[in-house]
Amino acid sequence: MTTLSRFEIHQPASALEASQMLAHYGEDAGFYAGGTELLLAMKHSALNYRHLIDLKVVPGLNSIDVRNGFLEIGATSTHRSIERSALVEQHQPAMAEMESQVANVRVRATGTLGGNLCFAEPHSDPATLLLVLGGTVKIESAAGAREIPVGDLIAGAYASTLQAGEILTKITIPCAKPTHRSAYMKFQIHERPTLGLGLWLETPDDGRTFTSARVAVGCVCPFPARGLNAEKLLTGSCTEVEKRLPEATDAIADAADLLDDHEGSAEYKRHLIHVFLRRVFRKAIGEALD
Numbered sequence: 001m002t003t004l005s006r007f008e009i010h011q012p013a014s015a016l017e018a019s020q021m022l023a024h025y026g027e028d029a030g031f032y033a034g035g036t037e038l039l040l041a042m043k044h045s046a047l048n049y050r051h052l053i054d055l056k057v058v059p060g061l062n063s064i065d066v067r068n069g070f071l072e073i074g075a076t077s078t079h080r081s082i083e084r085s086a087l088v089e090q091h092q093p094a095m096a097e098m099e100s101q102v103a104n105v106r107v108r109a110t111g112t113l114g115g116n117l118c119f120a121e122p123h124s125d126p127a128t129l130l131l132v133l134g135g136t137v138k139i140e141s142a143a144g145a146r147e148i149p150v151g152d153l154i155a156g157a158y159a160s161t162l163q164a165g166e167i168l169t170k171i172t173i174p175c176a177k178p179t180h181r182s183a184y185m186k187f188q189i190h191e192r193p194t195l196g197l198g199l200w201l202e203t204p205d206d207g208r209t210f211t212s213a214r215v216a217v218g219c220v221c222p223f224p225a226r227g228l229n230a231e232k233l234l235t236g237s238c239t240e241v242e243k244r245l246p247e248a249t250d251a252i253a254d255a256a257d258l259l260d261d262h263e264g265s266a267e268y269k270r271h272l273i274h275v276f277l278r279r280v281f282r283k284a285i286g287e288a289l290d
């Protein structure tokens with residue numbers, strides 16, 4: 001039987017106070033946002049905290065704004081609030097669509113984007129898309145603030161690069177421009193996705209040529225990975241890029257540490273990347289899917 005041990009919830013008035021509270025209670029304390037991962041981990045005794053510092057009550061941490069061409073999403077924004085935000089839909093529609101496919105509506109209504117990124121669960125969606133959209137995260141603590149690319153936040157499966165007392169406060173994403181095309185697709189058979197694939201393209205001439213590309217894969221590997229060698233193959237004329245998709249598949253699969261696990265073999269995951277790279281490319285350029 002799984003049970004939760006007793007704990008106390010503390011409600012800080014600012015990110016600074018939250019960081020100080022964590023320092024005060026030390027290893028007996030953890031930050032808490034939606035609790036969708038944390039409480040499960042505590043029920044299974046994977047994490048044991050007697051003090052939870054509630055980040056949801058910190059004013060301003062759940063705001064969604066656009067400033068100087070960047071979409072700024074507060075870390076305690078729930079998946080549901082991002083999915084339903086008119087600003088996100090207008091300035092980064094691929095993000096709104098990806099969020100609408102996370103988990104189920106109960107998890108989306110409670111779980112936060114910040115919690116998702118900090119927990120670094122390998123079978124999650126947002127980090128993979130944020131890698132190709134050029135997302136960064138702001139991290140604050142009593143020691144100060146720093147901003148890093150999303151890729152530098154995730155150290156491995158269930159591991160972030162956050163230091164004790166550091167809080168992820170904001171996720172910043174460049175707004176989409178008319179010359180950008182982007183899409184995210186996932187394949188899912190169990191409770192969490194088996195594959196996630198994100199693609200971003202720059203096209204000065206409405207999809208006839210691509211001058212720059214970013215592609216990332218997640219869920220098939222311990223943490224999301226950019227396919228840097230594949231990105232070179234995804235530039236050129238549309239016809240050239242379509243011909244090079246099989247070669248790009250191999251480059252993406254080689255860049256990721258494909259896992260043999262309960263979701264399938266590494267070879268099966270390579271096949272999924274092959275199938276979904278073509279689909280995500282067609283989706284990004286607005287062509288009908290097979």
Ligand SMILES: Cc1cc2nc3c(=O)[nH]c(=O)nc-3n(C[C@H](O)[C@H](O)[C@H](O)COP(=O)(O)OP(=O)(O)OC[C@H]3O[C@@H](n4cnc5c(N)ncnc54)[C@H](O)[C@@H]3O)c2cc1C
Nearest residue numbers: 031033034035036037038103111112114115116124125168
């Ligand atoms: C049934 C189920 C299905 C799911 N399916 C999907 C899916 O399809 N795709 C997907 O992407 N995800 C999926 N998830 C994961 C879900 O997105 C996460 O559970 C959720 O986003 C985590 O956010 P939270 O606010 O609940 O985090 P919490 O559980 O509150 O916290 C998680 C961890 O992050 C830390 N933390 C939280 N916020 C911060 C912060 N701002 N700064 C520093 N540390 C912080 C906490 O200390 C804790 O260690 C699923 C989860 C469940 C339970």
